[in-house]
Amino acid sequence: MNPGDVPVIQLTLFVACGGAVCYKLWHARRRPGDRSRQALSLAVLALTVGTGIQVGAATVDRVTGLPNTGRMLSNCAGVVAACAALVFLVHLRRPAPGPASRQWWALAVVLPAIVVLFLLSPADPASSRGDPRHATAVYSSPYVYLFLAYLSYVLSRALREAHRCLRAVTERSLRTVFWLTIAGCGTGLLYAFFKFCYLIGHDLGVGLPGNENSTSTPAYLLTIGLLAVAAVTPACRPVMRVLRRWTRRYLAYQRLFPLWRAVYRAAPTVALGPRDSRLRSLLTLCDLEFLLYRRVIEIRDGQLALRNLVPAGTAGPLGVATPASGTDRLVAVLREPATEQSEVGPESAGDDLDAEVRSLERMASRYARLRRAPR
Amino acid sequence: MRELRRIRRRCEALLRTLDVPRPLDVHQLCAQVARLRGRPIHLLPTAFPDGTVCGLWIASDSADYLAYEQDTSAIHQEHILLHELGHLLCGHDGDDIGTGLFPTLEPATVRRMLARTNYSTAQELEAELLASLIRSRSAAPLPPGPEVESGTVGERIRRAVSHGEPGE
Numbered sequence: 012m013n014p015g016d017v018p019v020i021q022l023t024l025f026v027a028c029g030g031a032v033c034y035k036l037w038h039a040r041r042r043p044g045d046r047s048r049q050a051l052s053l054a055v056l057a058l059t060v061g062t063g064i065q066v067g068a069a070t071v072d073r074v075t076g077l078p079n080t081g082r083m084l085s086n087c088a089g090v091v092a093a094c095a096a097l098v099f100l101v102h103l104r105r106p107a108p109g110p111a112s113r114q115w116w117a118l119a120v121v122l123p124a125i126v127v128l129f130l131l132s133p134a135d136p137a138s139s140r141g142d143p144r145h146a147t148a149v150y151s152s153p154y155v156y157l158f159l160a161y162l163s164y165v166l167s168r169a170l171r172e173a174h175r176c177l178r179a180v181t182e183r184s185l186r187t188v189f190w191l192t193i194a195g196c197g198t199g200l201l202y203a204f205f206k207f208c209y210l211i212g213h214d215l216g217v218g219l220p221g222n223e224n225s226t227s228t229p230a231y232l233l234t235i236g237l238l239a240v241a242a243v244t245p246a247c248r249p250v251m252r253v254l255r256r257w258t259r260r261y262l263a264y265q266r267l268f269p270l271w272r273a274v275y276r277a278a279p280t281v282a283l284g285p286r287d288s289r290l291r292s293l294l295t296l297c298d299l300e301f302l303l304y305r306r307v308i309e310i311r312d313g314q315l316a317l318r319n320l321v322p323a324g325t326a327g328p329l330g331v332a333t334p335a336s337g338t339d340r341l342v343a344v345l346r347e348p349a350t351e352q353s354e355v356g357p358e359s360a361g362d363d364l365d366a367e368v369r370s371l372e373r374m375a376s377r378y379a380r381l382r383r384a385p386r
Numbered sequence: 387m388r389e390l391r392r393i394r395r396r397c398e399a400l401l402r403t404l405d406v407p408r409p410l411d412v413h414q415l416c417a418q419v420a421r422l423r424g425r426p427i428h429l430l431p432t433a434f435p436d437g438t439v440c441g442l443w444i445a446s447d448s449a450d451y452l453a454y455e456q457d458t459s460a461i462h463q464e465h466i467l468l469h470e471l472g473h474l475l476c477g478h479d480g481d482d483i484g485t486g487l488f489p490t491l492e493p494a495t496v497r498r499m500l501a502r503t504n505y506s507t508a509q510e511l512e513a514e515l516l517a518s519l520i521r522s523r524s525a526a527p528l529p530p531g532p533e534v535e536s537g538t539v540g541e542r543i544r545r546a547v548s549h550g551e552p553g554e
Contacts, residue, residue: 047546103543179539280504283514284390301522308518311462312440315455319436364525367461 024062024235027243046111047102054095055242061088062235069141078139079150083129086158087122093165093199094118096238100172100192104179114165121161128154149213149223156210163203170196188244195237202230260299263368264306268292269382270375271306273341274313277320281312307367310374314345344378390515393508397516400475401523410524412464412471416452419474425449427474429467431456441466441502443473450474468520469502472513479509 064071068081098111105111129152136142138150170193177189209223268289275282283305286292295302320342407414413429420427430453434440440455454466505511 045546051546099546103546104539106542176539176543180543181540182544185544280506283505283511283518284387300525301518304522304525305518308462308465311458311465315440315458316437364461364521367459370459 020232020236022066024232024239027239029059047099047106050095050099050102050111051242054092054099055239057088057092057095058235058239058242061085061092064088069139072139072141078134078136078142079129079152081140082138082150083125083154086155087125090118090121090125090158090161090165092238093162093169096192097165097169097172100169100176103176104172117161121157125154125158128152128157147222147224149209151210151213155206159203159207159210163200163207166196166199166203170200184244184248188241191237191241191244195234195241198230198237199234202227202234205230257299259365260303261296263372264295264299264303265292266372267303267306267310267368267375270344270371270378271310273378274310274317274345277338277341278313278316281309281316283309303368304364307364307371310345310371317342317345340381341378344374344381389508390511393512394515394519397512397519400516401519404475404520406520406524408524410464410521412467415520416467416471419471420450423450423474427452427471429454431463433457439502441470443470465517465521466502468517469513472516472520473509475516476509476512478513 062085064081064085068085071081071084072078094114094117098114101111101114132152132154135148135150135152137144138148139145142148173189173192173196177186177193180186180189205227206223209219209227211217212219272287275285275287279285286295286302317338320338405418407418416427416429425448427450430451432442432453432455434453434455440458442451442453444451444453452467452470454463454470456463458466502510502513505514
């Protein structure tokens with residue numbers, strides 16, 4: 012990995028996590044007392060803060076005048092995120108407060124210990140993010156051991172809990188969420204392992220191949236990326252559903268345009284707010300639910316309005332006796348489905364605009380074929 | 387077009403005061419409006435003569451009659467009924483167009499009558515817009531409702547992770 016890419020990836024993750032935080036907090040309002048959602052919101056928030064501090068670690072160090080303060084604060088946010096994620100997973104299977112509160116107590120002990128150990132450690136300016144030597148320097152402090160040990164414990168517990176949750180769900184999207192969580196925990200453990208190896212190697216004076224940043228940094232970024240994706244995946248589902256629905260409505264609105272225009276030209280009184288320009292129809296992006304419904308109703312109104320225009324000789328199947336004039340062709344197409352649909356009473360008229368649209372789309376394609384047929 | 391927008395705003399305001407069932411059940415809505423007006427609403431599926439009307443609201447001394455074209459699609463029938471209900475909800479006045487389409491009705495008992503033909507009058511425009519808004523709003527996806535505690539682990543996980551979205 013190119014070291015220059017790291018801040019960009021971190022910034023991207025920061026923005027993605029920030030978006031996830033807004034979404035999670037917005038949804039958490041719906042069940043204010045839900046501890047699992049509070050924990051998840053906190054996890055994503057802490058992940059965002061941690062990533063944000065990493066991006067601005069050099070500035071934090073400069074402002075505080077204490078090298079590696081940014082790193083320590085980011086690590087603290089990391090353990091809060093990991094603990095909150097574990098609490099969330101524990102809550103999913105066991106909603107009782109007992110098992111989760113033990114995790115909070117452990118965090119309440121570890122967090123101050125990390126800060127105290129950091130303050131007691133001698134300053135190491137070479138490993139500060141603001142120093143050009145930091146890319147190859149290994150920062151060693153007792154707090155880092157504690158941080159890695161606690162992180163490994165929490166991630167291995169979270170991995171186990173995520174696996175149990177995975178076994179309890181069958182929905183594909185939820186299984187994806189838990190697979191991503193497991194993968195995120197796995198890469199997190201890998202990060203802790205690499206970091207630990209380089210730390211031991213540094214403290215014992217044993218040279219290890221490669222350098223810490225080229226192994227642990229990708230694992231760290233991958234961990235945050237996977238966990239952030241796991242957090243936002245459920246949010247993508249409703250968005251995708253809305254997009255799919257909108258696309259269906261838009262395409263149907265365009266497909267019905269030629270038939271609707273022919274009806275409108277033959278019976279102008281059916282239209283409420285006519286949009287008879289093709290370009291205007293194509294540029295219609297909003298209020299599609301209403302406009303498509305109007306298009307459907309106006310075609311059906313036209314069908315009734317033109318009913319008395321049916322010439323006696325054109326009642327046969329389409330293609331057998333192709334009507335000559337444009338209006339006759341339209342009337343011939345409009346005539347058939349009117350009788351097809353007449354068996355359905357209002358009792359069965361539910362929320363079935365889609366079926367009606369499909370029926371009219373078929374009619375529109377028949378009309379298009381008939382319009383192209385030689386006279 | 388400006389007039390259309392003005393009427394639409396008025397219809398939207400009226401729609402906000404209505405408790406429209408979702409998914410839409412036009413019979414239920416009719417019953418609701420009948421309760422509000424304190425008089426029954428009778429639905430009359432009718433085969434109207436070609437080139438006349440496709441829906442009709444007839445108000446008698448004791449009841450409202452909504453006649454709708456039966457020889458059309460279900461959704462269109464539903465829309466015609468909604469249009470006629472729209473007249474009732476908007477408090478429109480009827481015209482004297484005669485009772486020729488329903489010879490069994492006593493002319494003396496018919497107090498008001500409105501027919502769905504075109505949208506040349508403000509009343510027709512308003513009823514048509516209200517009907518379209520009722521139908522298109524009720525077809526829009528429902529926002530996630532209030533959540534309840536669930537029993538199984540899988541269900542609890544699904545609800546917590548997917549924010550109460552319906553399952554696949």
